[in-house]
Amino acid sequence: MTDTNMTGATDNTTASAGRDAQDHADIVQPVITTKDLSLTFQTNDGPVHALSGIDIDVNPGEFVSLIGPSGCGKTTLLRVIADLEQPTSGSIEVNGVSPDAARKARAYGYVFQAAALYPWRTIEKNVALPLEIMGLSHAEKKERIARNLELVNLTGFERKYPWQLSGGMQQRASIARALAFDPALLLMDEPFGALDEIVRDHLNDQLNKLWHKTSKTVVFVTHSIPEAVYLSTKIIVMSPRPGKIYDVIDCKLPRERTLEMRESKEFLDVALRVREGLRAGHSYDE
Numbered sequence: 001m002t003d004t005n006m007t008g009a010t011d012n013t014t015a016s017a018g019r020d021a022q023d024h025a026d027i028v029q030p031v032i033t034t035k036d037l038s039l040t041f042q043t044n045d046g047p048v049h050a051l052s053g054i055d056i057d058v059n060p061g062e063f064v065s066l067i068g069p070s071g072c073g074k075t076t077l078l079r080v081i082a083d084l085e086q087p088t089s090g091s092i093e094v095n096g097v098s099p100d101a102a103r104k105a106r107a108y109g110y111v112f113q114a115a116a117l118y119p120w121r122t123i124e125k126n127v128a129l130p131l132e133i134m135g136l137s138h139a140e141k142k143e144r145i146a147r148n149l150e151l152v153n154l155t156g157f158e159r160k161y162p163w164q165l166s167g168g169m170q171q172r173a174s175i176a177r178a179l180a181f182d183p184a185l186l187l188m189d190e191p192f193g194a195l196d197e198i199v200r201d202h203l204n205d206q207l208n209k210l211w212h213k214t215s216k217t218v219v220f221v222t223h224s225i226p227e228a229v230y231l232s233t234k235i236i237v238m239s240p241r242p243g244k245i246y247d248v249i250d251c252k253l254p255r256e257r258t259l260e261m262r263e264s265k266e267f268l269d270v271a272l273r274v275r276e277g278l279r280a281g282h283s284y285d286e
């Protein structure tokens with residue numbers, strides 16, 4: 001009897017140790033974690049509280065959109081993740097290390113709010129830029145440039161200079177450049193903001209396909225509610241002065257999306273909640 005009990009106890013312990021190990025194995029390390037992160041810019045007109053008390057977790061394979069009125073700190077938050085700004089207080093980790101270490105490990109690609117191409121380089125030479133430091137073969141470089149320019153509909157413009165292209169085309173070239181070195185994490189600051197509706201729909205579709213095929217992690221800034229709902233697994237609604245998180249909304253549509261889904265009830269429900277968050281967090285007395 002005693003033996004049986006002891007054996008039982010031992011078995012239980014073993015089973016629970018096994019479960020603990022299993023649970024441990026299931027714990028995913030977030031790609032980005034911030035804790036009580038704040039950033040205040042000191043300006044001649046006094047302090048600007050760009051970010052205050054930001055707590056976010058971005059898990060591998062998530063597509064997270066930041067949406068909120070102009071000046072609520074979206075670009076600032078992306079720049080903190082990319083080590084282009086330092087927080088005033090709180091903490092942040094990217095791939096479990098500091099943004100500085102993640103930058104040095106080339107953990108991400110960044111698409112800036114303005115295209116930021118080098119005017120003295122042709123489009124193909126701009127896209128080639130991140131590849132040049134990777135030591136790829138000539139053939140591999142050529143293939144990646146062609147593939148990514150095709151993805152953003154810029155085949156045929158390889159030899160043009162940025163100033164010979166429209167603003168939207170320049171923006172698409174900068175997206176091709178960020179995709180070309182195939183980063184696991186993509187930081188995108190309003191990449192489609194300057195594009196017309198049809199091109200934007202096309203690129204939304206391409207980005208959704210790319211994301212669900214490659215399981216990249218994406219942090220994406222937008223002003224467009226339909227774009228945020230169409231692309232995201234999680235939408236972070238921000239409000240200004242100081243820049244804060246107002247709401248975090250899960251978007252449980254299937255990972256592979258179609259433009260027709262924009263008419264579905266699930267889509268419209270999420271869009272409505274985003275709109276309510278934006279309205280509540282917005283101040284009209286500017």
Ligand SMILES: Nc1ncnc2c1ncn2[C@@H]1O[C@H](COP(=O)(O)OP(=O)(O)OP(=O)(O)O)[C@@H](O)[C@H]1O
Pocket residue numbers: 041042043048049050068069070071072073074075076077113243
């Ligand atoms: N380098 C800087 N020095 C001082 N203030 C800054 C600096 N960069 C941003 N700010 C201020 O911080 C706040 C947040 O700016 P940020 O660019 O992050 O906003 P945003 O949400 O990206 O806006 P938008 O939608 O217009 O791009 C704004 O009040 C802005 O004026």
Ligand SMILES: [Mg+2]
Pocket residue numbers: 074075076113189
């Ligand atoms: Mg911005």
